[in-house]
Amino acid sequence: MNTCTPKKFLRPASTIVEKADGYLIEADMPGVTREGLAITVKDDTLTITGRRTNPPANARALHRERTNLDYERSFELGREIDSSRVSARLEQGVLQVFLPKAEALKPRRIEVAG
Amino acid sequence: MNLIRYNNPELGSPLGTFTDQINRLFGLTNRPAESFGDWSPALDAFEDKDKYTVSIEVPGLKKDDLNVTVHDGVLTISGERKTEKDVKEGTVHRTERYYGKFSRSVSLPAAVRADKVSAAYKDGVLTVEVPKAEEAKPKTIEVKVS
Helix, strand or coil: CCCCCCCCCECCCEEEEEECCEEEEEEECCCEEEEEEEEEEECCEEEEEEEECCCCCCCEEEEECCCCCCEEEEEECCCCECHHHCEEEEECCEEEEEEEECHHHCCCCCCCCC | CCCCCCCCCCCCCCCCHHHHHHHHHCCCCCCCEEEEECCCCCEEEEECCCEEEEEEECCCCCHHHEEEEEECCEEEEEEEECCCHHHHHCEEEEECCCCEEEEEEEECCCCECHHHCEEEEECCEEEEEEEECHHHCCCCCCCCCC
16 A cells, blocks of 8 residues: 555653663553554564554544654664563553563673682 | 742743743733643643543553642642652663653633542543533523424
8 A cells, every 4th residue: 555644653752771681661652552552573673653542532622732643663672682582561651661681691690719 | 829830931841842932922821731840741631511521641650649639720630750660770771751740730611510520540641520510511402483
């Protein structure tokens, strides 16, 4: 299908935190339910998308600051990420995606012999 | 008598700042939704035949960190978004999310049932419903043919 105008998305505000065993992405996606959420990893790119429910059709808008746009954002994954073990959870409009570091890259404590 | 804090547009929310300044330039200060605090969550207000619905995007809060009050015809939604433990424990590479206190106020029309206001927090959106008083609901008047 050909569309002339590309679909517009809202980029969810995100925080990226590095921990000893991986990276945690936290993205604000208020209004998105679990059913409206999609997380994909393709090649070295993690993409999160969130569909929101539209405002009531039979109501008259008095004041609007929220948008109806769906969310979409992509993150490039470094080689140290084990993309087969990515996990995610959604709680009160905040998506948390955990990207574990590959075993070989985790800090290891080396015992000193003798 | 209520004290109204002066909201400096230079220090206010990055969203809408330009509009605020234009409004100030032209003396248009009757903003429909006042905002105070560290951040200004996006707010919508809708009206249908029985009620007003105000929704505000406040992701990642606990129910106990949200306050909804109706006082002297003003609906105020306030709260605080606290930094998560996860964020404190690691090295932050990038942060775009807002934390801290917020407060948004909306003037309610006179004919509402302030005692019947209800609030629900779901998917990071707080929705407050304010029922209209009977006299404000649209009425159908029967036309008699004589």
